[in-house]
Amino acid sequence: MNIRKVVGITLIASGVVVTSIAAWKVWGENEWDSYKQTHSVTEYQPAPKPAIEGKKKFIDPDKATALGDIFGKIYIPRLGKSWVRLVAQGVKWHPVLNEIGIGHYPSSALPGEVGNFAVAGHRGGFGGAFLNIHRLKAGDHVYVETNQGWYSYVYLQTKIVKPDDLDVISASPKELKGHVKGERYMTLTSCTPVFVNTDRIIVWLKLDATSTLLEGPPIR
Numbered sequence: 001m002n003i004r005k006v007v008g009i010t011l012i013a014s015g016v017v018v019t020s021i022a023a024w025k026v027w028g029e030n031e032w033d034s035y036k037q038t039h040s041v042t043e044y045q046p047a048p049k050p051a052i053e054g055k056k057k058f059i060d061p062d063k064a065t066a067l068g069d070i071f072g073k074i075y076i077p078r079l080g081k082s083w084v085r086l087v088a089q090g091v092k093w094h095p096v097l098n099e100i101g102i103g104h105y106p107s108s109a110l111p112g113e114v115g116n117f118a119v120a121g122h123r124g125g126f127g128g129a130f131l132n133i134h135r136l137k138a139g140d141h142v143y144v145e146t147n148q149g150w151y152s153y154v155y156l157q158t159k160i161v162k163p164d165d166l167d168v169i170s171a172s173p174k175e176l177k178g179h180v181k182g183e184r185y186m187t188l189t190s191c192t193p194v195f196v197n198t199d200r201i202i203v204w205l206k207l208d209a210t211s212t213l214l215e216g217p218p219i220r
Contacts, residue, residue, distance in 0.1 A: 030128055037101040037127045041073055041084050046213055047147045058147050061110040064089045068096055071104075072111060072146040074119070075217070078136050085129050087144070091120045098122075101129040108169050109184075111144045112151045112210060118169035118187040123194045123201070130190040133203050134158065142186060142205055143217050152218040153186040153205035160192060160199050168202045176204050183207075 047057040056070075064071035067090040075084045085101040096103035102121045109115030121130035136142075140155040157177055159168070167174050169189065172181045184207035191197035209218040
């Protein structure tokens, strides 16, 4: 075989290997992380429910003060019928956003409280929990389950802001149209564009229904 053909074939083969490795790093690992985060949800249940052998219990939200304390689950039907993630205290990459999926800003309100229950998640990499939050629109709901019950938040607005815009997670965000002091809001935050991370995407919602654990989620 001509030496040039040999070299050419070798280079092409090497390129395929490198491309495959890169694709696994970008897509494969992300899908695996997403699977692990979704599967880990099945390992937890609210504390008041009858104990199930092998199940871990949520920590009460007001007692979840340590980094990584898991105190609930978040469901976003717009992102898929089976979309659900655990939510833990803190917004550090490790051990919260990278492994668990969604983290709570410690300075913000707890689920159902007056103020702003603000959370963060990755869009690109590490499971990409919030990859598609830009798809939320009028009429969509986000459901939060804790030991205290279920909370339903309805979509209000999406906005792209700079990373230093901290008002977006304040109790009554100034950039939220029609914001009212004393309301019960929820804010989803993530980096954008995906894998570039120069800005932040913000999704605001407000509490519109609650129910007990026995009543089940106030699905709409």
